[in-house]
Amino acid sequence: MQQKHFKVALIGQPNVGKSTVFNHLTGLNQHVGNWPGKTIEQKTGKINYKDYVIEICDLPGTYSLTSNSEEERISRDFIIKEKPEIVIVLLNATSLERSFYLLSEVLLLEVPTILGINMADIAKANGIEINYSMLEEKLKIPAVELVASKNLGLYELVEKTIEVYEKKQKSVLPFSAIKSTHKRELDELSEILNGRIPKPYPLKWFSVKLLEGDKEITELSKKWLKDKWNEAHKILERHEDAYLDIVGSRYEWISEIISLTVKNQRPQEILITDRIDRYATHPYWGMALLLVIAATIFSLTYLVAIPIVNLLSSGISLLQSFLKDTFQSYLSPFFSGLLFDGVFGGAGMVIAFFPTLVFFFFFTGILEDVGYLSRIAYIMDNFMHRIGLHGKSFLPFFLGFGCNVPAILGTRIIEEKKARMLTIVLSPFIPCTARLAVLTFLAPAFFGRYSFLVMLALIMVNLFAVFLIGKFLSKTLFKGEKSAFIMELPLYHMPDFKTISIYVYENIKSFIAKAATIIILVAGIVWVLANYPSGNIEESILASFGKTLEPLGTLMGFPDWRLSVALLTSFVAKENTVATLGILYGVSPETGLSERVSSVLSFPAALSFLIVQMLFIPCVASVAVIRQEAGWRWTFLSIILSLFVSVAAGIFTFQIIGLFYA
Amino acid sequence: MLRKLLEILKEGNALSAREISLSMGVNKEMVALLLEELEKRGLIQSSESHSSLCDKCHLNSACKKGGKRYTF
Numbered sequence: 001m002q003q004k005h006f007k008v009a010l011i012g013q014p015n016v017g018k019s020t021v022f023n024h025l026t027g028l029n030q031h032v033g034n035w036p037g038k039t040i041e042q043k044t045g046k047i048n049y050k051d052y053v054i055e056i057c058d059l060p061g062t063y064s065l066t067s068n069s070e071e072e073r074i075s076r077d078f079i080i081k082e083k084p085e086i087v088i089v090l091l092n093a094t095s096l097e098r099s100f101y102l103l104s105e106v107l108l109l110e111v112p113t114i115l116g117i118n119m120a121d122i123a124k125a126n127g128i129e130i131n132y133s134m135l136e137e138k139l140k141i142p143a144v145e146l147v148a149s150k151n152l153g154l155y156e157l158v159e160k161t162i163e164v165y166e167k168k169q170k171s172v173l174p175f176s177a178i179k180s181t182h183k184r185e186l187d188e189l190s191e192i193l194n195g196r197i198p199k200p201y202p203l204k205w206f207s208v209k210l211l212e213g214d215k216e217i218t219e220l221s222k223k224w225l226k227d228k229w230n231e232a233h234k235i236l237e238r239h240e241d242a243y244l245d246i247v248g249s250r251y252e253w254i255s256e257i258i259s260l261t262v263k264n265q266r267p268q269e270i271l272i273t274d275r276i277d278r279y280a281t282h283p284y285w286g287m288a289l290l291l292v293i294a295a296t297i298f299s300l301t302y303l304v305a306i307p308i309v310n311l312l313s314s315g316i317s318l319l320q321s322f323l324k325d326t327f328q329s330y331l332s333p334f335f336s337g338l339l340f341d342g343v344f345g346g347a348g349m350v351i352a353f354f355p356t357l358v359f360f361f362f363f364t365g366i367l368e369d370v371g372y373l374s375r376i377a378y379i380m381d382n383f384m385h386r387i388g389l390h391g392k393s394f395l396p397f398f399l400g401f402g403c404n405v406p407a408i409l410g411t412r413i414i415e416e417k418k419a420r421m422l423t424i425v426l427s428p429f430i431p432c433t434a435r436l437a438v439l440t441f442l443a444p445a446f447f448g449r450y451s452f453l454v455m456l457a458l459i460m461v462n463l464f465a466v467f468l469i470g471k472f473l474s475k476t477l478f479k480g481e482k483s484a485f486i487m488e489l490p491l492y493h494m495p496d497f498k499t500i501s502i503y504v505y506e507n508i509k510s511f512i513a514k515a516a517t518i519i520i521l522v523a524g525i526v527w528v529l530a531n532y533p534s535g536n537i538e539e540s541i542l543a544s545f546g547k548t549l550e551p552l553g554t555l556m557g558f559p560d561w562r563l564s565v566a567l568l569t570s571f572v573a574k575e576n577t578v579a580t581l582g583i584l585y586g587v588s589p590e591t592g593l594s595e596r597v598s599s600v601l602s603f604p605a606a607l608s609f610l611i612v613q614m615l616f617i618p619c620v621a622s623v624a625v626i627r628q629e630a631g632w633r634w635t636f637l638s639i640i641l642s643l644f645v646s647v648a649a650g651i652f653t654f655q656i657i658g659l660f661y662a
Numbered sequence: 663m664l665r666k667l668l669e670i671l672k673e674g675n676a677l678s679a680r681e682i683s684l685s686m687g688v689n690k691e692m693v694a695l696l697l698e699e700l701e702k703r704g705l706i707q708s709s710e711s712h713s714s715l716c717d718k719c720h721l722n723s724a725c726k727k728g729g730k731r732y733t734f
Contacts, residue, residue, distance in 0.1 A: 068702075097691040243703070248664040251696060255663070255688045264689070274680070281678065381676035484671040484732045486697070488690075489678050 003048075006165050007055045007082065011075055011106065012090030013099055014061030017118040019043075020148040021090060022058040025158065040070060049158055052165075057084065063098075065105035066209075067216035079109055081200050086161050090116045093123035093130060093145075096262055100254040104175070107139075108205050112164050113171045115143040116157050121150070129263040138257055141171050175253035177208050179245040185235050186211055186242075192232050196224050211236065212243045273371075273491045280372070281489070286379040293372070294459060297363040298440070298452035301356060306444050308355040313593060316352055320344040337535075342527025342583060347520045349582030349593050350575050353441035357511060358504060360440055365503035371490040381485045383463070397423075400430030404622040408629055424630050425638045428618035429465055429645070434574040437511075439610055441578060445594035446606035454607070458614060465615070514573060522572050523579045526565075530584060537584070552647060556612060557605030557654035567612060572620050577613060604657035608650040615646035663688070667696050671706060671732050697732070706732045 012018045022030070026045025033042050043058040059078055060071035067073050079087060089106050091099035096117075106113055117130065135143045142160045146153035163169075178186050190207040197206050197220075209217040210232070218236075222229050279285045324340040331339070367373050380401075400407035407427045411420045431439075439458060443451040529542040537543060546561030553564040566580040578593070585596040601609065617623070617639050627635040666686055670677070679690045686693065700706045708730045 095691060097689070097695055101695070244664045244668075247699060247703075251663045251692070251699070255692050258689065258692070277678075277680075378676055378678065484674055485676045486682065486730055486732065487676070487678050489680070 003051055003053050004165075005053045005055065006085040007057070008086045008088060008161060009057050009059055009075075009079055009082075009084040010088050010090065011059045011079075011102065012061065012116075012118075013063055013092065013102060016061070016090045016092045016099065017146075017148045018058060018061060018090050021116065021118065021146070021154065021157075022056065024148060024151055024154050026056060040074060047158060049162070052162055054158070054161065057082075062102065064102055065109075066212070067214050073216065076105075076109075079106070079111060080202075083111075083200070085112065085165055087111050087113050088116050088157070088161065089113055090118055090146075093117045093120045094126060094128065096130070097254060097258055100257065101250060104250040104253060107171055107173055107175075108177060108208065109202060110171060110173060110205075112169055113141050114157070114160055114164055115139070115141060116146050116153070117143060118146040118148050120145045120153070121147045127264060131261045131263070135257070135261045138260060139171075139174055141169075176249055177204065177246065178211070178242070179249050182211065182239055182242040182245050185239045188235055189232060192225065192228050192235075193221070196228065197221075198224070208246060211239070212246045213240075273489075276492055277375070277489065280375050281378055281382075283379075283382050286375070287383060290376060290379055291456065291459075293367070295452055295456050297360070297367075298455045300363060301359040301440065302444050302449070302451050305356040305359045309352055309441075309444075310594070312355060313349070313352040316344070316348040320348060333535075334531075337531060338524055338527055341586070342524050343520055345586065346523025346526060346579035346583040347515055350515050350519050350579050352593070353437075353578060354508070354511075356441050356444075357437055358508060360437065361504045361507045362500065365500040366495050368503065369493075369495045369499050371492045374487060374489050378487050378489060381487075397427060397430050400427050400432060403432050403434075404428050404430070404618050405625050408622060408625045411629065421630055421634050424626055425634060425641060428622055428626075428638065428642055429615060431462055431614050432574075432618075434619070435614060438570070438574045438577055439614060442597075442610060442613070445597050446601060446603075446610070454610070458610060461611065462614065511575075514575065518573050519575055519579050522569055522576045523583060526569060526576075526580050527583050542584075555654070556647065556650035557602065557608045557658065559600050559605070563601075563609055567609075567616055570613065570619070571617055571623075574613075574619055602658075602661070604654045604661050607657055608654035611653050612646045612650035615642065615649055617642040617646070664696060664700060667693070668700065668705065671700075697730075701732075708732050 010018055010022055022043060022045065025047050030043060030045030040060050045056050045058075047054040047056060057078065059075040062069070062071045062075050065072055065076040065079075067076075078084070087106055087109075089099075089103050091103065103113075103115070115135070117132075120130070123130065130145075132143050132145060142164065144153050144157045144160055146157065148154065186207055189211055190203055193207055193210070194203060197203065206217060210221050213236075221232060225232055280289055320340055323344070324336065328336040328340070364373070367376075397407065404427060407430065408424050411423045411427065440455065443454050443458075447454045526542065529545075530537050530540045532541055534540070542565060543561060546565040549564040550558075550561050553561060558564060562581070562584040565584065566577045569576040569580040581597060582593055585593065585600075598606070618626075623635060623639065626638050630638075663686070667682070670682060670685065679693050682693045683690045688696075697706070697708075701708055
């Protein structure tokens, strides 16, 4: 009996399992070469089955049949010009939406088509149920369930291929190629093209692709239409947005088919997440919940950490005294002072706020692990939109909550120079994690058990500052511009304490690395400057310099120059404020830093100090990035602006709160 | 469908993929596809709210889990 020969094209997206299907079907009976004139691999093979010899061509992986890439052009040219008797479209059962777009383009060519739905086992495991009979009924083409990796369904696929070949079953476009709004233009183009395009190209497909704006088809139309091109061009110019309706109609069809044929079992986690998010991401309830959570974190942190901090602080002071008493006779007075009063007194104080950070990171680690931290980003974006802050400047500001360095680099997305420079200058007003950590440590030193309320108030002040910045930018530089922010919010789940422990460890590790290097170095320099030339701190170089700042400090409520100097050292790294206070106020086992600073500062002065610390000039790393991105002129402007705003806010806070406090 | 999504984006709000899918009556995968299509055709530009510079930031996971800003 004579064998029947026919040609099949195998098409699908990249990573859909096309090669696995091809290899299983053809075995060793395959040939690998390149597509003529291209560097893209061409694989062909033969299936000898019953009385049939099926020549199969594995087309390059592609997402559509528009001429955007070489793979897309090769695939569609093969289908149009080589005219395979059957096209097998391989789909991914786990993401049918994505695979269906390619199918819609193949169906537009009205060639006999079969669906191979691969990875069916993974889809089932993920709760995805596909109604194959409904799918076949709606598409009017056969659909075969496949698990190519396990060689399942391939026999049936070959059987179906032969069946379609024997029936000469043509596929019919199961959706409208274009919406009624542009149907007339499509007909007009078809009329112009009719009889003017060469044979292999289907007229309807060619007209749709031309109206869709396909580059290759546009070029071919210019060539073939000659003097009629102007007529077609006028239609295309008048309806340059028609592609939205052409492509849109494909997506509408995909959505409809998916909703009819695919059932995705929503796990319990999704239902719970939806219920929580009704409140957690609500513009008002969400913000209220965020404030409650922030208050809870701060109060828990203080409740648990402060007794440990006090204990650790006394321990470090005891160790400092012990080491000093034991070793100072072996060392020169200068070296002994530098080591025990400078390094121990300064960097030791920074280490003392280690427990505060551990608990702070532990609680934020829980929020991150359960999936709430992403909701904070979402709520903050909502807030920033409501105040009119433009998206392009929102992004740097948002990054600034973590660290000002990526925030400043993030302004690169702003094309307009003036807008970018202004966003760079304003970005440091967003308090980074290091500033918040210092404030978290300092607040209980001044405000004891009311610290969490003060921290909340500081956050509110900061949000108000962001509000003012946002209003300013939206009224000036970004007037009328809008942009959307879309987030994929993760599902809520129970916290995993191992993950949280790693989170805490990673964050504490980078803090210790900083304390062991830059903070020790600055503490040493501060000690030298505070003891040179006479060893009496009040006669030192640092005191002479600090005293020149005293008039300004007095306006902010600072009783002496030490606090202004402590603020200045935060320029190197924010944690240096604590180290410098430790050196300049000199802690002892009996009196820790908290007692020292709280005894010299009144309530309004302490509040003023924290606000200045929050708004003060950014650290040296941020300043260096500002210089790199914006040049010296903007860097000076940024420093001067930060200084002015922070000092003005400090004076305002002290003077106004002072009125009520007195 | 693409026009409807463009209108939603032009409102300029913060949205979750879930909210868009509810308002358009399609699933989240479809929303992602439509956004890709609009971007591919140059109608919108996206920027990630995360970069490698953020790796040391302890809040980075908030940005890392799929936030994208779309401008026109």
